[in-house]
Amino acid sequence: MNPHIDADGRLRHLLDLERLPAERLDALLRRAQAFAEGAQAPSALAGAAVCTLFFEPSTRTRLSFQLAAQRLGAHILNFDASTSSATKGETDLDTFRTIQAMGVRGFVVRHKGDGAVAALAEAANPGVAVLNAGDGRSHHPTQGLLDMLTLRQAKGDDFSKLKVAIVGDVKHSRVARSDLHALRKLGCGEIRVCGPAALLPDDGTLAGCTVTHDFDAALDGVDAAMMLRLQRERMVEGLVESLDDYHRNYGLTAARLRRAAPDAIVMHPGPMNRGVEIADDVADGPQSRVLAQVANGVAVRMAALEALLG
Structure with missing residues (x-):
């Protein structure tokens, strides 16, 4: 059974993009585009309570979910693990069940453990939706959706002729995994993955991709370069010799960017390590879509919350 869909065919949870049906992914992108263009749904979640249940730090994801829920008329509860009963030994599941018992209908969960969000979704009561805001190295579905929306806005809906490069620490990146699932579902013409051998996964994640350690070759003629942050908090020492070496071999500079298509766009999920995986003049340059x-x-998180709770 697909955990995303309930018995009536409605979207129940949003845990990953791997198992999300392609037509649902497309529908979420189209609704998000409508919100990006100014569509209003001020009362779609009126009376609903949404909890941002974050067991890991976050800036963009937490704030954008809060703003999305607010724009849809929901009541927002902000959970911070560092000031909660988790510091007294309460389990994640007991925390979830406690807040659920208060009548909360929607949970936006971020967790350091792979599979932890899906485990909480299994304990959800009927009518309660769980949305994965990033778990371990595994999934970050709304980041994948917003990246696809940004690509669509720049390149159109037909991905079949696109060449997209994903560069950097793919091994530790839940964003990269969600982007790869989404690009495949949308029929991307060529997906190139580039990074040091120690930072590329060997678990089948890159099936169907063109894999290279040569950054210059990876950039030749691409329509989009998706740069990834070095996730030093998730990696063991020694995977990268030095930050200077990494920037020299895998940092996106203006000179390197000229190898891409003239109208190529540059993306980064943030937070950026400026001067490591991306240079200032590229991050802030005319081809950057980071702020977009x-x-x-x-917009994407409004679409997801509306689909789950509206």
Whole structure:
């Protein structure tokens, strides 16, 4: 059984993009585009309570979910693990059940553990929706959706002729995994993955991708370069010799960007390590869509919350 869909065919949870049907993914993108263009749904979640249940730090994801829920008329409860009963030993499941018992209908959950959000979804009462805001290295579905929305806005709906490069620390990146699932579902023509061998997964994640350690070759003629942050908090020491070496081999500079298509766009999920995976003049340059991604995050999260709770 697909955990995303209930017995009536409605979207029940949003846990990943791997198992989300392609038609649902497309519908969410189209609704998000409508919100990005100014569509209003001020009372779609009127009377509903949404909890941002974050066991990991966040800036963009937490704030954009809060703003999205607010724009839809929901009541918002902000959970901070560092000031909660979790510090007294309360389990994640007991925390979830306690807040659920208060009548909360929607949970936006971020967690450091792979599969932790899906485990909470299994404990959800009927009518309660769980939305994955990032779990471990596994999934970050709304980031994948907002990245696809940003690509669509720049390149159109037909991905079949697109060449997209995902560059950097793919091994530790839940964003990269969600982007890869979404790009495949949308029929991307060519997906190139580039990074040091130690930072590329060997678990089948890259099936169907063109894999290279040569950044210059990966950039040749691409329509979009998706740069990834070095996730130093998730990696063991020694995977990268030095930040200077990494920037020299895998940092996106203006000179390197000229290898891409003239109208190529540059993306980054943030937070950026400036001078490591991306240079200032590229991050802030005319081809950058980094702030567009942030703006699209609100629209995508409005669409997801509306679909789950509206």
